[in-house]
Amino acid sequence: MTRASRHAHQEHGFLRSVRLVRDRIPDGSRYPFSIPAVRALEALEELDLHPKVTFLVGENGSGKSTLIEAIAILAGFNAEGGSKGFNFATRRSESELHTALRLIRGARRERNGFFLRAESFFNVATQVDELGVSEAYGGTSLHEQSHGESFLALVKNRFKPQGLYLLDEPEAALSPARQLTLLARLHELVERGGSQLVIATHSPIVLAYPDATIYHLSDDGIAPVPYEDTEHFSLTRDFLLHRDRFFRELFRADDEDS
Known part of the structure; x- marks a missing residue:
């Protein structure tokens, strides 16, 4: 694929934006609709998503994991993580936010995808073993590797070109050096593979990915912010x-x- 064709097919991502539908909010005073960043979505016509990489950052409780979970569910992924073929629930804990959101899709459709959330990755690894699909994840059970090794095995083997990847705190199991390895793989997926990523993170290393859109979620709402101002x-x-x-x-x- 030429550089020109790569640029042309990534003018718009698989997901162009997300919109909060006011009429679908059952009670604005109830969680998760009471979260300031979620309330702020009401004032926005749409929250634009970068065609390559969008970051969600903020303190614990700011709503970034809640928002990325809702986007994942609307995009067809399992609430606890995994690919679109995964359909399991260890403990139902997803919020109602997805019921009041609408995804605005681009013209392109993803061929691959995965929702990675650090807090329930153990459950995903168990599901991989039970389904007997470890070969697609590098051939070794994710449970038979360290936490960090299993994360990287997933990203290196299961993440394919033309994919939509939603990552919630992917740095949780990774050393600083392995976070750099993660960045290199994500760059390959984006620039050579035409993939799109939405990432919630606390890591200044992961967050440094160049030319990404960064949204800061806080008590003041949700707003774009330059990397150096985070x-x-x-x-x-x-x-x-x-x-x-x-x-x-x-x-x-x-x-x-x-």
Whole structure:
């Protein structure tokens, strides 16, 4: 495939945007519709998704995992993770958000896809074994590898070109060096394979993927933010450059008590 043709077929992703349908909200004061970032979707006509990589960032409880879960369900994936062929539920815990969202699709249709969520990956690995499809994941049971090795085995073997991949905290099991390996594989999927990714992350390494759209979810709502303006970048940079100052502040209470 030529560079021109790759560019042409990625002008729009498989998913162009997501929209909150106000008439489908049963009770705005009830979770998850009470989350500030979710409420903020009401004011937006659509939340645009980058044709290559979109990041969702924010503190715990900001709604990023809730939003990516809802997008995954609407795109046809199992709520606990896996491919579109997976249909299992260890414990029903998905929110109602997907019932009030609408996905705006592009002209292209994905040929492959996967929803990876760190918190339920063990259940997905069990399902792979029970279905007898370990060959598609590298030939070795995901349970017979370390957590990080199984994550990378999934991404290297199961993730194929022309795919829609939704990842919730993929860095959870990965060392910094392995996060760089992950970035290289994601870049290959995007630039050579025409894939699209939506990723919820806390990792400043993963978040550094170039030319991606980053949405910050907070008590103030949801808004795009440059990489250098994210707390993930600025806090990590400042800590590495001035860790002694951070330690003085963090340990001050203990020193005063002693």
